[in-house]
Amino acid sequence: MVAMNETALREFLVSDFPQADGQYRVERLTDDGLILRLVVDHMHLRPGGTVSGPAMFGLADVAVYLAILSRIGPEALAVTTNCSIDFMRKPEAGRDVLCDVRLLKLGRRLAVAEAHLTSDGGSEIVARASMTYSIPPARDAG
Amino acid sequence: MVAMNETALREFLVSDFPQADGQYRVERLTDDGLILRLVVDHMHLRPGGTVSGPAMFGLADVAVYLAILSRIGPEALAVTTNCSIDFMRKPEAGRDVLCDVRLLKLGRRLAVAEAHLTSDGGSEIVARASMTYSIPPARDAG
Amino acid sequence: MVAMNETALREFLVSDFPQADGQYRVERLTDDGLILRLVVDHMHLRPGGTVSGPAMFGLADVAVYLAILSRIGPEALAVTTNCSIDFMRKPEAGRDVLCDVRLLKLGRRLAVAEAHLTSDGGSEIVARASMTYSIPPARDAG
Amino acid sequence: MVAMNETALREFLVSDFPQADGQYRVERLTDDGLILRLVVDHMHLRPGGTVSGPAMFGLADVAVYLAILSRIGPEALAVTTNCSIDFMRKPEAGRDVLCDVRLLKLGRRLAVAEAHLTSDGGSEIVARASMTYSIPPARDAG
Numbered sequence: 258m259v260a261m262n263e264t265a266l267r268e269f270l271v272s273d274f275p276q277a278d279g280q281y282r283v284e285r286l287t288d289d290g291l292i293l294r295l296v297v298d299h300m301h302l303r304p305g306g307t308v309s310g311p312a313m314f315g316l317a318d319v320a321v322y323l324a325i326l327s328r329i330g331p332e333a334l335a336v337t338t339n340c341s342i343d344f345m346r347k348p349e350a351g352r353d354v355l356c357d358v359r360l361l362k363l364g365r366r367l368a369v370a371e372a373h374l375t376s377d378g379g380s381e382i383v384a385r386a387s388m389t390y391s392i393p394p395a396r397d398a399g
Numbered sequence: 400m401v402a403m404n405e406t407a408l409r410e411f412l413v414s415d416f417p418q419a420d421g422q423y424r425v426e427r428l429t430d431d432g433l434i435l436r437l438v439v440d441h442m443h444l445r446p447g448g449t450v451s452g453p454a455m456f457g458l459a460d461v462a463v464y465l466a467i468l469s470r471i472g473p474e475a476l477a478v479t480t481n482c483s484i485d486f487m488r489k490p491e492a493g494r495d496v497l498c499d500v501r502l503l504k505l506g507r508r509l510a511v512a513e514a515h516l517t518s519d520g521g522s523e524i525v526a527r528a529s530m531t532y533s534i535p536p537a538r539d540a541g
Numbered sequence: 542m543v544a545m546n547e548t549a550l551r552e553f554l555v556s557d558f559p560q561a562d563g564q565y566r567v568e569r570l571t572d573d574g575l576i577l578r579l580v581v582d583h584m585h586l587r588p589g590g591t592v593s594g595p596a597m598f599g600l601a602d603v604a605v606y607l608a609i610l611s612r613i614g615p616e617a618l619a620v621t622t623n624c625s626i627d628f629m630r631k632p633e634a635g636r637d638v639l640c641d642v643r644l645l646k647l648g649r650r651l652a653v654a655e656a657h658l659t660s661d662g663g664s665e666i667v668a669r670a671s672m673t674y675s676i677p678p679a680r681d682a683g
Numbered sequence: 684m685v686a687m688n689e690t691a692l693r694e695f696l697v698s699d700f701p702q703a704d705g706q707y708r709v710e711r712l713t714d715d716g717l718i719l720r721l722v723v724d725h726m727h728l729r730p731g732g733t734v735s736g737p738a739m740f741g742l743a744d745v746a747v748y749l750a751i752l753s754r755i756g757p758e759a760l761a762v763t764t765n766c767s768i769d770f771m772r773k774p775e776a777g778r779d780v781l782c783d784v785r786l787l788k789l790g791r792r793l794a795v796a797e798a799h800l801t802s803d804g805g806s807e808i809v810a811r812a813s814m815t816y817s818i819p820p821a822r823d824a825g
Contacts, residue, residue, distance in 0.1 A: 273730070304699070310744050310763050315737035337736050338651060339623050339673060341483035341767040343511050343529060345504040361524050362487040366650060367622060367675065369485050371513070371527065382503050385513065387485060387529060389623060389673070391651065415588070446557070452602050452621050457595035479594050480793065481765050481815060483625040508792060509764065509817065531765060531815070533793065625767035627795050627813060629788040645808050646771040653769050655797070655811065666787050669797065671769060671813060 259286065260330035266291070266323055269331050274319070281319055290358035290370065291327060293320035294377070297353050306350035313354065314342060317372040317386040320356040325368050325390055328360065335368065335390040342386040349376040354383070366392055401428065402472035408433070408465055411473050416461070423461055432500035432512065433469060435462035436519070439495050448492035455496065456484055459514040459528040462498040467510050467532055470502065477510065477532040484528040491518040496525070508534055543570065544614040550575070550607055553615050558603070565603055574642035574654065575611060577604035578661070581637050590634035597638065598626055601656040601670040604640040609652050609674055612644065619652065619674040626670040633660040638667070650676055685712065686756040692717070692749055695757050700745070707745055716784035716796065717753060719746035720803070723779050732776035739780065740768060743798040743812040746782040751794050751816055754786065761794065761816040768812040775802040780809070792818055 261269065266283045274281075284292040293316065295301065301312035318337055325335050348354055355375050362369040367389060374384040403411065408425045416423075422443075426434040435458065437443065443454035460479055467477050490496055497517050504511040509531060516526040545553065550567045558565075564585075568576040577600065579585065585596035602621055609619050632638055639659050646653040651673060658668040687695065692709045700707075706727075710718040719742065721727065727738035744763055751761050774780055781801050788795040793815060800810040 276730075304702075309741075310766075311737045311741035314740045314766075315735075318736050337770050339625075339767070339769050340736075340740075341529060341623075341625055341765070343503075343531065343765050344763050345511055361485075361527060366677075369487055369527070385503060385511070385529065387483060387527065389485065393650075418588075446560075451599075452624075453595045453599035456598045456624075457593075460594050479628050481625070481627050481767075482594075482598075483623070483765075483767055485623050486621050508819075535792075625813060627787075627815065629795055645769075645811060653771055653811070669787060669795070669813065671767060671811065673769065 259327060261327045262286065265331070266327055269326065270323070273331070277319065281316070283323065284355065286327060287357070290324045290360050291320065293323060293356045293358070295354040295356070297351075308348040308354055310344060313344070313348075313374055313384050314340065314386070316354060316356050317342065317374065317384075317388065320358045320372055321370045321388045321390065324358040324360055324370060325363065325392075328363055329392070333392060335392050337388060338391045339389040340386055342384060344384045346381055346383045348374075348383045349379055352379070353377040368392060401469060403469045404428065407473075408469055411468065412465070415473070419461065423458070425465065426497065428469060429499070432466045432502050433462065435465060435498045435500070437496040437498070439493075450490040450496055452486060455486070455490070455516055455526050456482065456528070458496060458498045459484065459516065459526075459530065462500045462514055463512045463530045463532065466500040466502055466512060467505065467534075470505055471534070475534060477534050479530060480533045481531040482528055484526060486526045488523055488525045490516075490525045491521055494521070495519040510534060543611060545611045546570065549615075550611055553610070554607070557615070561603065565600070567607065568639065570611060571641070571643075574608045574644050575604065577607060577640045577642070579638040579640070581635075592632040592638055594628060597628070597632070597658055597668050598624065598670070600638060600640045601626065601658065601668075601672065604642045604656055605654045605672045605674065608642040608644055608654060609647065609676075612647055613676070617676060619676050621672060622675045623673040624670055626668060628668045630665055630667045632658075632667045633663055636663070637661040652676060685753060687753045688712065691757075692753055695752070696749070699757070703745065707742070709749065710781065712753060713783070716750045716786050717746065719749060719782045719784070721780040721782070723777075734774040734780055736770060739770070739774070739800055739810050740766065740812070742780060742782045743768065743800065743810075743814065746784045746798055747796045747814045747816065750784040750786055750796060751789065751818075754789055755818070759818060761818050763814060764817045765815040766812055768810060770810050772807055772809045774800075774809045775805055778805070779803040794818060
């Protein structure tokens with residue numbers, strides 16, 4: 258069921274997301290998804306030291322993308338079509354953010370996943386997101 | 400932490416949701432929410448025998464509402480402000496639908512929950528929803 | 542661009558949605574969608590006389606479905622995959638609800654639309670929804 | 684109805700969002716919202732030259748925030764609680780992105796808005812978002 262293991266995902270992140278370099282770190286694959294870390298940096302912060310909404314959105318987006326590729330392989334295309342995200346608490350200042358992705362559906366055309374974001378070392382969910390990716394056939398624009 | 404136990408929730412459903420009479424059944428409280436059953440009937444079906452989208456939406460809406468009241472008591476007001484729902488698979492024909500609600504945030508003003516819907520006896524999630532309820536102060540219109 | 546005019550949509554509603562009989566009424570096609578009326582009845586009401594959330598969700602769902610079919614024809618399949626809905630105000634008691642749908646994308650595989658719901662005779666939007674429909678090829682389960 | 688005009692909004696953006704410096708530009712206030720421009724730069728691009736999802740999310744988030752403040756003033760607090768976003772088409776390479784915000788509800792506790800994103804010079808909507816902001820009382824943590 259796993260097309261890319263953790264090592265393959267880490268290499269893919271370096272080779273195909275050079276702009277992500279150092280921002281994201283694959284923690285581990287899970288039974289139905291994976292955990293991705295946002296290595297928090299000043300560029301992710303809002304005034305006051307909180308991780309910004311777009312940084313959390315970006316984390317969830319990359320995490321779901323990697324979770325899908327981990328199951329279907331790196332040649333596949335997958336484009337975000339929908340995201341619904343709830344921001345529930347402020348992330349703790351000075352902490353990385355972890356994103357725990359669970360794939361709920363991995364169809365031929367659509368994949369749906371849930372993501373729970375927590376501050377590293379914290380137990381409360383600071384944000385949750387659900388995401389849909391479209392998986393186009395190789396020569397299809399969608 | 401629990402303001403209404405299963406018996407209290409069942410009595411509340413009968414007394415305050417007479418139109419729900421027999422449609423919904425409280426299965427049990429869980430650590431962070433509850434499980435509600437939709438007793439599927441012809442009124443919930445689409446042509447072809449599938450449970451309709453509005454019936455699944457209604458199930459999730461009532462289930463989250465009851466999960467909130469189970470923690471804050473029946474005197475409270477709570478109104479749905481947002482729902483995002485993904486329909487992922489067809490529910491199995493001729494089966495009840497179970498809705499497993501997890502409260503993610505229960506603040507003074509907003510509550511956020513996730514709901515996973517499965518066909519009774521099935522293991523796959525047929526739909527997922529996230530819902531926000533506003534909890535107005537007694538004399539506040541929102 | 543229009544595959545079904547208003548008469549064709551009304552006939553389709555009667556023939557293919559018998560359970561909708563009398564509940565929904567096609568008001569008119571618009572440049573980029575259509576307007577559908579919910580003929581409000583006791584079955585759509587919550588205690589207090591307000592139109593229920595599931596009734597508004599159902600209205601938006603049928604309205605978007607008809608808007609899609611009006612452009613691609615009644616033979617097509619289209620299944621709801623995602624809905625995000627915001628409930629912003631109470632609909633006025635004793636009034637029908639109108640749903641104004643705007644198709645934003647009508648691709649080969651996915652259609653996305655926005656819907657604005659108002660009480661008949663009112664100007665304020667009581668709810669808004671965005672919906673995604675998947676348009677499977679004839680022999681594809683999605 | 685307008686608490687901050689275009690000049691006030693531009694000054695606010697410089698003074699309170701220094702990290703946004705040059706990224707966003709207030710185009711103009713509209714009857715029910717405003718138009719904000721994302722001045723596209725290499726930092727907003729994905730491989731292939733497309734504006735990234737997080738950059739579009741960030742644009743919509745800031746645009747809705749400014750639209751709310753333009754009506755209630757810069758002293759107010761407002762925090763994003765929910766966003767649902769649909770990505771429908773690729774933005775055109777080498778073009779700024781414009782975000783047209785419409786405030787649908789501006790209550791004492793919650794504000795809801797819709798945003799439509801287009802490539803500068805293009806007519807098709809590349810993404811749409813709906814956002815809810817919570818407006819806490821001055822001494823309330825939500």
